[in-house]
Amino acid sequence: MxxxxxxxxxxxxxxxxxxxxxxxxxxxxxxxxxxxxxxxxxxxxxxxxxxxxxxxxxxxxxxxxxxxxxxxxxxxxxxxxxxxxxxxxxxxxxxxxxxxxxxxxxxxxxxxxxxxxxxxxxxxxxxxxxxxxxxxxxxxxxxxxxxxxxxxxxxxxxxxxxxxxxxxxxxxxxxxxxxxxxxxxxxxxxxxxxxxxxxxxxxxxxxxxxxxxxxxVNSYKIVKGTRVQLTETLLPRLIGCKKNDFGFTALMRTDDLPTVDGLEVAPADLESIMIHIEKE
Amino acid sequence: MDIVISNTSGDPIYQQIFEQISAQIIKGQLPSDTCLPPIRTVAKELRISVITVKRAWEELEHAGLIYTMAGKGCFVSSLQPNVLNAKRNQLAGEKLAKDLEYYKTLGISLEEIIAMLKKNYDKG
Amino acid sequence: MKALLFKEIKLAMHPTTYLFMVIGAMLMIPSYPYYVAFVYTCLGIFFIFLSARENKDIFFTASLPVRKSDVVKSRIITVAIVELLQLAIGIPFAIIGIRINPNAAGNMVGIEANMAFFGLVLIMYALFNAIFLPLFYKTAVNVGIPLVFAGIAVTMYVVAVELAVQMIPFFKTHLDTTAPAMAKYQFPILIAGMLIFALALWLTFRKSAANFEKVDL
Structure with missing residues (x-):
């Protein structure tokens, strides 16, 4: 009820x-x-x-x-x-x-x-x-x-x-x-x-x-990769992408995951979800 | 009944609960018709969401390891030894299939895996 | 509503308000601008609002199952009770004052504490309420500005009324006296004061509640 x-x-x-x-x-x-x-x-x-x-x-x-x-x-x-x-x-x-x-x-x-x-x-x-x-x-x-x-x-x-x-x-x-x-x-x-x-x-x-x-929490994943991996096709699927000198960290919908290859994928928690979504 | 949740494990919490309880059922630590504690009590004790526990219980029921009696709670199913064995093999098989995929990506051959298995099995 | 009034008295009422209420005793003083005693009440009321604000009364009240208009109503009833009680407390002192000071010259610095005076005080309260309360409920936070405006209005009113009573010969002879013969001229003023007080209170409530309804807490 x-x-x-x-x-x-x-x-x-x-x-x-x-x-x-x-x-x-x-x-x-x-x-x-x-x-x-x-x-x-x-x-x-x-x-x-x-x-x-x-x-x-x-x-x-x-x-x-x-x-x-x-x-x-x-x-x-x-x-x-x-x-x-x-x-x-x-x-x-x-x-x-x-x-x-x-x-x-x-x-x-x-x-x-x-x-x-x-x-x-x-x-x-x-x-x-x-x-x-x-x-x-x-x-x-x-x-x-x-x-x-x-x-x-x-x-x-x-x-x-x-x-x-x-x-x-x-x-x-x-x-x-x-x-x-x-x-x-x-x-x-x-x-x-x-x-x-x-x-x-x-x-x-x-x-x-x-x-x-x-x-x-399950509908998002944290993905990390190198700068080379940060391609034009990947970028629109990343949420709140944070770039640094050596690579990037971003949030991604779990549904979008199969479309990418070779990224480091980790489970997301509420904090990281919030941080990345607010960055958008 | 013992449940230990790991926050560092990549597996979702409901999965961890499911695996631990199913292991205890299959090993006979939880005999048939044992009453499982109420979902809300488990959630409170483990400091996790009610929904997570519900999900784990649903998976257990789906796997035929527990049954629900309306208004009374959930109980461990009474399974014949051969059914129990089949369940055990099925669960082990599923886990193995997952792990194998990982080994394959590392390029390890079947022989190597078997050798590793033997070595580690004897150690444990 | 009873619960809200209980809350007002138990929590919101400021100790000094009680003190100001007994100030009605000042009516015993011979030769005194008696309005001053009642202006203190207005100050006492101001303290209720001030201390309610300092004590975050709004947060407490907001958590209770009450309508916003009831919050205003209970506060206005509290205000009226304080005002009327002080007036009531003043009456015996005024009578005592007249008895123990049978001074032929009367009050040298203002109107006598007679029925007309009480009627005029009621109108003063009406004026104070009508300005202070709706202004306060426009923000439900600011108490200073409403006090300034209400204070100016009350002062102007008191000065005007005193001047009229002292300057206009008819008023002087008929209103500024405790002679029993003049009571029949003073009584209508008391009745008028009561009516104006009651009517103004009702309108003040309507306006204040409407203002408060629009405030986002």
């Missing part, structure tokens, strides 16, 4: 246009949302949540039209925008006390147990928490109102490798019972190598891929 469906979102900005942004996320999976700074990740997320008003397009959550049933759709969503830094001087317990009133499905027992699991002290203020703890606090809030869809904008940015790994492990645990889905944007592609099932890749406001991570 589709938990989130985004269809043809358009939004005009002086600096950036979202152009027909469309993708779907099924229940029980993690989708990584990648793209460079300013490619439109945050704008897309905000458009989904109607914090910015798209010029056109449609968003459905569990089959419900978001624009028409904003309240019930938002009940299903846990949204974390950037680093949690609101009300730094307020205690966790106070913020939770405010938050719970917005959700009929709020489960106080669940909240208490999440706090315990995440090692969060309800008497601490937000500013006393580390970055990783803040994300966990936001997750505890979202999970306690039984959000089915977690939308997280750059939750891992600013975290050290250990807390990042910790968080990613938690993500996988959260989807284990196949009821929840997670959409999270990130710059750190290695985060996604570990846990993402699907990847949506946005470049300059356009979605250029939205597919399973395995398919995306």
């Amino acid at each position: 589709e938990i989130l469906s985004v269809q043809n979102l358009n939004k005009h900005y002086p600096k950036l246009d979202l152009k027909n942004v469309s993708f779907n996320l099924e229940q029980g999976y993690i989708m990584g949302f990648i793209g460079r700074n300013g490619a439109g990740k945050t704008t897309t997320i905000k458009s989904i949540m109607r914090l910015v008003h798209p010029d056109s397009g449609m968003v459905t959550v569990l089959g419900k039209d978001f624009a028409a049933e904003e309240f019930s759709c938002k009940q299903q969503i846990g949204l974390v925008l950037g680093q949690v830094s609101y009300y730094p001087t307020k205690k966790i317990s106070v913020i939770a006390d405010v938050t719970r009133r917005f959700y009929p499905e709020w489960d106080t027992n669940a909240f208490v147990s999440y706090l315990k699991r995440f090692d969060l002290d309800p008497d601490k203020t937000v500013k006393e928490l580390s970055d990783g703890m803040r994300v966990k606090f936001a997750l505890a809030l979202a999970l306690s109102h039984n959000a089915r869809l977690l939308i997280l904008d750059e939750p891992t940015s600013g975290l050290d490798p250990v807390s990042r790994d910790d968080l990613l492990e938690l993500f996988q645990e959260l989807i284990e019972n196949s009821e929840r889905s997670i959409l999270f944007s990130t710059q750190i592609t290695s985060d996604l190598e570990k846990c993402a099932d699907f990847i949506t890749y946005i470049k300059k406001g356009e979605i250029i891929a939205s597919t399973s991570k395995d398919d995306l």
